[in-house]
Each structure stands twice: as structure tokens, then as C-alpha cells.
Amino acid sequence: MKEQGPLTDEQEAELAELQPKAQQLKKKREREANRPRKRKAAAARVAVLEALKEQGPLTDEQEAELAELQPKAAQQEQKQKERNAKHYQARKATAARIAELEALKEQGPLTEEQDAELAELRTKVAQQKQKQKERDAKYHQARKATAARIAELEALAEQGPLTEEQEAELAELQPKAQQKAQQKQKTITRRGPGREGPLQPGLWSWRRWRSRGR
Numbered sequence: 001m002k003e004q005g006p007l008t009d010e011q012e013a014e015l016a017e018l019q020p021k022a023q024q025l026k027k028k029r030e031r032e033a034n035r036p037r038k039r040k041a042a043a044a045r046v047a048v049l050e051a052l053k054e055q056g057p058l059t060d061e062q063e064a065e066l067a068e069l070q071p072k073a074a075q076q077e078q079k080q081k082e083r084n085a086k087h088y089q090a091r092k093a094t095a096a097r098i099a100e101l102e103a104l105k106e107q108g109p110l111t112e113e114q115d116a117e118l119a120e121l122r123t124k125v126a127q128q129k130q131k132q133k134e135r136d137a138k139y140h141q142a143r144k145a146t147a148a149r150i151a152e153l154e155a156l157a158e159q160g161p162l163t164e165e166q167e168a169e170l171a172e173l174q175p176k177a178q179q180k181a182q183q184k185q186k187t188i189t190r191r192g193p194g195r196e197g198p199l200q201p202g203l204w205s206w207r208r209w210r211s212r213g214r
Contacts, residue, residue, distance in 0.1 A: 039076045046073045047175035091128070094121055146177055 007015065049066040052058060058066065101118040104110060110118065153170045156162060162170065 039073075039080070042069055042073050042076065044172075044175070046070055047178065048172050051175040051178075052171065094125060097121060098125065143177075146173055149173060150177055 046066065046069050049058065049062055049069070052062065053066070098118065098121050101110065101114055101121075104114065105118070150170065150173050153162065153166055153173070156166065157170070
């Protein structure tokens, strides 16, 4: 409206009041968007340091970093479990309500409010399934890329010494592969057996590397 002409005093006052709230909301959304990335980065770093610790003593700096990150990672994991539990309960409630409305519909016409509620809930469930499908696809692509890179670096290592950068990359990727394999196993446990295929080559390579290191 301001671009179309001067605002009234009331509109100016309202705009001055709303702008800080909009900024706060924007910052909150940015923090929420960054939270999963920070959580994953911390968990990945803990996995790297723990893998290094199994190969030999850590430096004082690495020990201090691990001691600092482990409680944070555990706390974040607990919060994530609680959020997952809430989401699961919400999905169960939605599914139960859809079943209830569909049962009522079989007995006779629903009211306008019930029809609208059923349509809204079905759309919500369809959107959730689509988002989960997209997340699963991204996860599997990332897992395949990690496994392929590990296999590539291990093949290079068999031909001759790796560079420092390649050694560091391999040391970072191997714990990530282990972490992804553990997450996959948890998913199989939750969903039931028989829904996943064999491990990717890079994960077998990681297990061979672990066997050699012990």
C-alpha cells in the first residue's frame, strides 16, 4: 500500500509494529531450518572422533572436542526422539480420525463440516506421504554416493598411498557410512524385516576396513 501512496497515521503505526515481528519470525524460521544441519554435523563429527579413537589415542584437542560434542549429540538425539514420538502420535490420531469419518460415511451422508474435515485430512496425509517419499529418496541417494566414494578411495589406497586430503576424507566418510547403516537398521527394526535390499559395496568395504583395524 505504501508504494501506492502515503499511509495513514494508523497504517504507519501498524506497519512499524508488524515489521519487527516479521523479522523475528524470519529469524526463527532460519534457526529451525539450520537446526537439522547442525545436529547432523555434530553427530557426524562425534562418529569421526570415535572412529579415530578406536585406531589410537586422540590428541588433547580431539579429546576435548569429543567430550564437548558427545553430551550435545546425546541431548539432540533425545529431543529428536521426542519430536518423532509427537509426530507419530499425531499421525496415529489423524489416521484414527479418517477411519472414524469413513465409517460414519458408510452409515450415511456426512455433515458439511465432516466432509470438509475428511477432505482436509486426506490431503494432509497424502502430502506427508509425498514428503516422506522425497526424504527417503534423498537419503538413499546420499548413502549410495557415500558408499561409492568410500569404494573409490579404498581402490586408490590399494594402488598406492593416498594424499592427506584423501586420507582425511576417507576417515570422515567411513564413520558416516557406519552411522547410516545403523540408522538403516533402526528403520528396518521399526518397519519390519524384508523391506530392504543388500548392503551397498561401500558399506561392505567399511566393514572389511573395520575388521582389518581390529
